[in-house]
Amino acid sequence: MGIAWRRARLLERRSQTATARTLVLTAPDWPGHLPGQHVDVRLTADDGYQAVRSYSLAAPADGDRIELGVQAVDGGEVSPYLTDGLPVGAEVEVRGPLGNWFVWRAEQTEPALLVAGGSGVVPLTAMVRAHRAARSRGPLHLLYSVRSPEDVWYRDHLADGDPLLDVRIMYTRQAPPGSVRPPGRITTADLDEATARLKPASPVYVCGPTGFVEAVDNLLIDRGRDPVTIRTERFG
């Protein structure tokens, strides 16, 4: 028996940025998932035509409730429908959970580093939220690279006083007034501060556009990080 398609009803849609949305769905008999996993979403037109795309889960397992992070792609076939077209209360089909590699488990107690570029923050936010819910002993450090303050997703989940969670947002084009760090791409200095708290075998999770992931991986490896400790998820 393969992984079945199941119905999922849109409960709520929340704006994260001008073009990004959180979709909260209920999927009866959802089997649960691990932070970092994704699902396939299938849309069906009136004539029976179907289209499928993958979206990361933004929240840890919570019964039948799942949260997807969707960035509208200009001219995209599926994402603009999900961000702005699908009515609340209507159904799509989902299949999952998928991806058994780019995952964080609550049993992990060593420090971990998460590095997000843009919408790559979605699966890493599921890890942050699971870490908080599990009161995990290992500290978690999130470095999050975005263009400008308007592009930050999940402000409410990423900013609170958890002493075991350190979130640093790095702005590439425009930083908020009073920022010490000048706007720019992620640098060795940004990573050195974060990796100083890791052990040699601590996991690093890097998620974002291909160019971002390649750049971060190269900086880490140039500074002596063992490539086998780095797990990646690349978008396009």
Added chain:
Amino acid sequence: MTSFSPGFQGRGRRLTDRLPPGQYPTESFPVLSAGPTPRVPTETWSFTVTTELGATHSWTWDEMMALPQQETTHDIHCVTRWSKFDTQWRGVPLDAFLEDVETAADYAVVSSYGGYTTNLPLEDLLDGKAWIVHTYDGYPLSPEHGGPARLLVPHLYFWKSAKWVRGLTLTHEDEPGFWESAGYHNYGDPWREQRNWGD
């Protein structure tokens, strides 16, 4: 009449004869890798076939480039649902590496620089069905797409086309590789939509 996704139009209805079920066409070339891109200089690159009895046959970069080369054009299909039509490659068919290898094995485990592995029946690598490729679209294959050389097995989902390929081990028993151990289908035929365990 469906009850799902009211108002969804979609626009991919042409191309259906070339598009396996559940796929969509893309013009770009997405990158999917479980970890960092390994750095593999051609000066130290080698490709090694190890038989079920432990005999090895190796080729350096220059020896591989001295073998007869083929230009080959294929549609490729990634399990993450994109397909890309008419991709153009240059490389050496696996038949050239295996023609002098004595083996009674039925399976192969492909291994890569960086530690990745994938498994497939040996017959899926023979008779012009698979290549070691080093050139894509007329240019040297870039590192994030598997350069300096990757396996190309276009009739299976693209995770079987191991990037940064360094060798084949021939085996009597089928031994699941990296993704095959982590939930992906053992064989991966896109036309039968063999994505995950049990599909």
